[in-house]
Amino acid sequence: MALSRIAALSLAFVVALAPPLHAQQQPTAQSDFDQAVAAQAAANSRPGPRAIPAHVIPLPSEEISPQLQTLIASPYPSHMNADPKSAAEWKELIDRRAAQAIALLPAMKEQLAVAVQPAVIGGVKCFIVTPKAIPAANRNRLLVHVHGGGYVFGPGEAALPEAILLAGFGGFKVISVDYRMPPDFPYPAAMDDAMAVWKAAVKMAKPRNMAIFGTSTGGAMTLAMVLRAKAEKLPLPAAIAPGTPWSDIDKIGDSYASNEWTDNVLVSWDGWLGRAAKLYAAGHDLKDPYISPIYGDFHGFPPTILTSGTRDLFLSNTARTHRKLRRAGVVAELNVYEGMSHAQYSFDMNAPETKEAFTDIARFFDKHLGK
């Protein structure tokens, strides 16, 4: 990752091709482009990796709501390169971010007309999110939600925003799993908790009336839960919605590099994200299918709807999962939002794209779940 050296190399090409300063020639957009082409053609003259020059991506606007434009325009998060050195430092960061998420909940519950009750299901702390009005078609349906946050963020009520969005926009009753996380509880605690809830939940409703969903880490856990349910001969859900799933926890997949610095939510695997991956895996193989479900066997999976964006660091995680599902003969739908970075479809309940994404998921569940 010798980024400064690469930048210097790239600049060297540009400088070598630039007109001498004493010529006092006014550079034009065209001559700048021609110089960039010459530099990039030289930098990419042999087969292999792709050398990208420094450049600027304008704020896209076509068919993007003002709310989503605001999210796309946002600076990088301040914790992008957080490197906590102790459990206490991790907890300080986790608690600080959780407080921010929790502060938004009262308005979300109010506007989306849902009630939240804490519960213990299968011995695991959960929240039951119930819409004030449940459509008749959804009366016997039950969803299980596994939250995102890199296996470290989103404890307690901070897990709830996405559960509230799908309960509210879709009219579904949702169990949201408050699974154990690092630094205290590395793998497999989170997955064990999620599976304990699933085992108990399939006695609360008919599995063919049930779905599992979650974004990012929650998307990976959704996929891993189906892998474990297959292995443990448990009932499978009738559909799943892994949103921009962290299918490969390692930095493997094209968009980890092609959308590095472009995605303004995760920015790079090499910051807090990769550190969280190692903290969670705690020495286990990063290719273990329960940690990186892309390495699992997707045959027999239920119908799956996936969501990503053109700037998403996990675009490849999502696309690889989609293709692997299709290759296994699974019904799998892919939605990619223009200009969107990681998981931004769940950040602002007032963005039309948020309603659209969760309504698409709700329709997909309505199509594939029994009543």
Add this chain to the structure above:
Amino acid sequence: MALSRIAALSLAFVVALAPPLHAQQQPTAQSDFDQAVAAQAAANSRPGPRAIPAHVIPLPSEEISPQLQTLIASPYPSHMNADPKSAAEWKELIDRRAAQAIALLPAMKEQLAVAVQPAVIGGVKCFIVTPKAIPAANRNRLLVHVHGGGYVFGPGEAALPEAILLAGFGGFKVISVDYRMPPDFPYPAAMDDAMAVWKAAVKMAKPRNMAIFGTSTGGAMTLAMVLRAKAEKLPLPAAIAPGTPWSDIDKIGDSYASNEWTDNVLVSWDGWLGRAAKLYAAGHDLKDPYISPIYGDFHGFPPTILTSGTRDLFLSNTARTHRKLRRAGVVAELNVYEGMSHAQYSFDMNAPETKEAFTDIARFFDKHLGK
């Protein structure tokens, strides 16, 4: 497009933050990353455009065939910044590229077991591509193909590779339209030719047994043909397959910038591509829906299957089209291939991804076409 200045600015940040040389400190990957984070956080400290540093995208390999890896690794094409100054210069480039495409046809026809016959349909030069064996389900089905090439490339038999791929992998009879192109024939000649063929073709088979497909420019024309068929009260096809369609002929859409230099097929709109756009539009509004079909009304469109890749300069053209179709209530499927640049699913008949992409399209047509 002051690329050299942006590169210099980016490097200035890196240099300012680098340890002094006399310290003789060995830079590490971590310190390089930390420096890059500081520089990028500063460059992106205010809402708005996204500043990207020079960086390298490794060659991806997971779930990518050796054939596709070879395509992904390839240097930029030599014509990426071609700027022909006259009709004669355009024709020299067009003919040179056509000869390369035509040289591959005998092996394609042989391996995929199709026969090609020239024909005139609706007064327009065409080719009829017929598989040696047509499955019973496809006997009464007929596809119309509009080739790609930025409205300038692919004259005559050079139009045929994609038609041969779908005829061969799908077992369909295909009419491939050899529409007129610039420099001699700007818009609307290409669209008029395609519509003349469509009007004649719907008398050769039942429209509900027919589909239209094409990649890139051919994808845009596929969409524009449905818009025109709607406007002219002609029968619509039963399904369409616009592959990575040039839906917005102008440089509008996020991946024109986010995948600039990353896509090794088109590389940038600012090279030959934008010049071809202007040559074709010939003064017409680039937002005319028959030139940029993303600005058309997609209500009532037939089921649509779209194909793109994570590195595709037209990822946004594809994703915007997909979303706009879904918002109009159209059945629309999106496939995004890992690491793939523009249209690379049609470049190597021996790449498993080529067979996969065309088999997916064939299955989609089989599902939605009458018999």
